[in-house]
Amino acid sequence: MLKIEGISASYGELKVLHDISQEVADGETVVTVGPNGAGKTTLLRVISGVLKPTSGAIYFDGQRLDGKEPYEIVDMGIAIVPEGGRLFPGLTVYDNLKAGSYTKRSRREFKQSLAEIFSNFPILEERHNQIAGSLSGGERQMLAIARTLMSRPKLVMLDEVSSGLAPKIVTNLFELVKAIKSQGYSVLMVEQNVKKAVELADHAYLMESGRLQFLGTKEDFIQSPHIKKAYLGI
Amino acid sequence: MLILNAVINGIFFGGSLALLAYGLNLCFGVLNIIHFFYGQTVMVGLYIIFTLTVWLHIPLIVSCLVAVAVIAALHIVVHLGVVQPLLKAPLLNQFLALASIMIILENSAMGIWGATYRGVPISLPVLSIGELYIRTSNLIAFLGCLVVVGLLYLFLNKTYTGLAIRAIAQDTEMASLMGMNPRRVYLITLALVGVLAGVVAAFFVPIYAVHPHWGGTFTLMAFVIVVLGGLGSLAGGLLAAFIIGVVMMVASFLTIPEGGPIAAYLIFLVVILLRPQGLLGARVRA
Numbered sequence: 079m080l081k082i083e084g085i086s087a088s089y090g091e092l093k094v095l096h097d098i099s100q101e102v103a104d105g106e107t108v109v110t111v112g113p114n115g116a117g118k119t120t121l122l123r124v125i126s127g128v129l130k131p132t133s134g135a136i137y138f139d140g141q142r143l144d145g146k147e148p149y150e151i152v153d154m155g156i157a158i159v160p161e162g163g164r165l166f167p168g169l170t171v172y173d174n175l176k177a178g179s180y181t182k183r184s185r186r187e188f189k190q191s192l193a194e195i196f197s198n199f200p201i202l203e204e205r206h207n208q209i210a211g212s213l214s215g216g217e218r219q220m221l222a223i224a225r226t227l228m229s230r231p232k233l234v235m236l237d238e239v240s241s242g243l244a245p246k247i248v249t250n251l252f253e254l255v256k257a258i259k260s261q262g263y264s265v266l267m268v269e270q271n272v273k274k275a276v277e278l279a280d281h282a283y284l285m286e287s288g289r290l291q292f293l294g295t296k297e298d299f300i301q302s303p304h305i306k307k308a309y310l311g312i
Numbered sequence: 313m314l315i316l317n318a319v320i321n322g323i324f325f326g327g328s329l330a331l332l333a334y335g336l337n338l339c340f341g342v343l344n345i346i347h348f349f350y351g352q353t354v355m356v357g358l359y360i361i362f363t364l365t366v367w368l369h370i371p372l373i374v375s376c377l378v379a380v381a382v383i384a385a386l387h388i389v390v391h392l393g394v395v396q397p398l399l400k401a402p403l404l405n406q407f408l409a410l411a412s413i414m415i416i417l418e419n420s421a422m423g424i425w426g427a428t429y430r431g432v433p434i435s436l437p438v439l440s441i442g443e444l445y446i447r448t449s450n451l452i453a454f455l456g457c458l459v460v461v462g463l464l465y466l467f468l469n470k471t472y473t474g475l476a477i478r479a480i481a482q483d484t485e486m487a488s489l490m491g492m493n494p495r496r497v498y499l500i501t502l503a504l505v506g507v508l509a510g511v512v513a514a515f516f517v518p519i520y521a522v523h524p525h526w527g528g529t530f531t532l533m534a535f536v537i538v539v540l541g542g543l544g545s546l547a548g549g550l551l552a553a554f555i556i557g558v559v560m561m562v563a564s565f566l567t568i569p570e571g572g573p574i575a576a577y578l579i580f581l582v583v584i585l586l587r588p589q590g591l592l593g594a595r596v597r598a
Contacts, residue, residue, distance in 0.1 A: 126489055128485060128489070149488050149491045149492055152489060152490065152491045157489075160489070166483060166486065168478075169475075169479065176472075177475055177487070178490060180490045181490075181491035184491075185472065229490070229491065
């Protein structure tokens with residue numbers, strides 16, 4: 079489904095991604111873990127088209143997507159939940175969800191998508207007229223995920239969904255990701271919460287200083303001595 | 313009773329000001345640019361209507377529609393030629409570029425139409441209700457502008473394009489990740505802003521005669537209203553437009569004609585000193 083081949087990227091002079099290759103198969107959940115500043119978020123920014131890579135290629139369903147604009151990429155079926163949710167704080171919950179279904183493809187199914195979202199997240203239906211900026215942290219993240227699903231994506235990218243939230247809410251969010259996964263979406267997730275994230279993964283990558291250091295199935299990953307020592311504290 | 317007359321005139325005047333302020337606010341909210349020549353585009357609109365109706369004997373309604381289209385087109389040309397290339401330029405460059413357009417428009421008008429006042433001779437009746445005298449032209453402008461503000465509100469709140477305009481005003485990058493094309497939305501916004509200026513020109517035809525420097529006053533007044541209401545707050549702009557309209561008319565009535573602008577700008581200064589974010593400008597960018 080998603081195939082990343084030798085992607086490098088820089089912010090100005092600073093090279094942040096070095097020759098990254100990664101794959102997400104249809105219906106698979108892939109998790110990239112690693113310390114802060116490793117380049118995980120940058121990789122998602124490159125895939126979503128916000129940052130143009132300096133070399134390499136990205137394919138989605140066989141179609142090349144690097145060089146395309148973000149609004150074209152979301153229309154191809156890749157949607158992102160950015161770190162912190164990045165809602166439109168001054169718009170209502172309803173308008174945020176509607177913004178999620180902006181692409182031509184998802185617009186036609188707006189009513190159906192909305193009904194599904196409201197039945198899965200009754201709290202959002204209850205607050206549909208409320209300004210998004212007035213929601214609690216957990217509700218915001220829920221809305222951010224719901225907004226992304228409104229675009230009817232094939233691949234959902236999640237950038238540090240758990241960051242800055244209380245442990246109980248984090249647990250709920252990971253349950254939510256699990257539910258998304260079980261509905262057949264492909265998921266590409268970037269996380270600092272290694273333990274919880276890897277549990278959900280079919281494949282996991284470790285990224286350090288802009289390079290992929292380890293790739294394996296969930297089992298391989300947890301067994302790796304380096305990962306055990308540095309990230310799982312075992 | 314006469315003061316009530318001034319209040320009513322002020323409210324009517326406020327309707328047109330609200331439309332002007334709405335356009336300026338959209339421009340600032342969406343593109344983050346300061347539209348320096350907004351009043352000047354209304355001025356050009358008035359000249360177009362004058363030329364078509366008085367010189368070429370084209371029916372007024374047709375002239376007005378042509379003016380709206382030309383002002384919208386003018387905005388599109390300026391956007392593609394000047395604004396878009398300068399969106400990421402330093403603020404001062406944007407400022408000077410847009411100010412240059414203002415100078416170009418004013419001097420072109422001076423060259424084409426000369427310094428004399430040009431107006432379309434339309435005499436609309438004055439309605440009298442008891443001791444109240446209402447100029448029909450002001451009433452039409454007021455009602456017309458309210459209808460347009462209402463349509464604009466519906467457009468912004470009920471359509472996907474309107475949603476894109478509002479979303480881009482909040483977070484351009486996120487909006488593009490939702491599938492919105494910022495370049496396209498910028499262009500639509502500028503065209504829309506042009507349509508608003510054209511509509512204001514059409515409603516101003518029976519009220520004002522125009523001269524080349526006529527626009528400056530309105531650019532400045534629209535700015536004052538936008539800042540007074542709170543930059544980016546459409547509701548605030550509406551409120552401020554009516555406040556300024558009423559203050560100007562009442563102060564002119566109570567003192568001398570020049571007292572109107574003096575009072576309006578004094579109020580503006582006081583508000584800006586005590587409440588820099590404007591009346592309803594509590595907006596926080598996340």
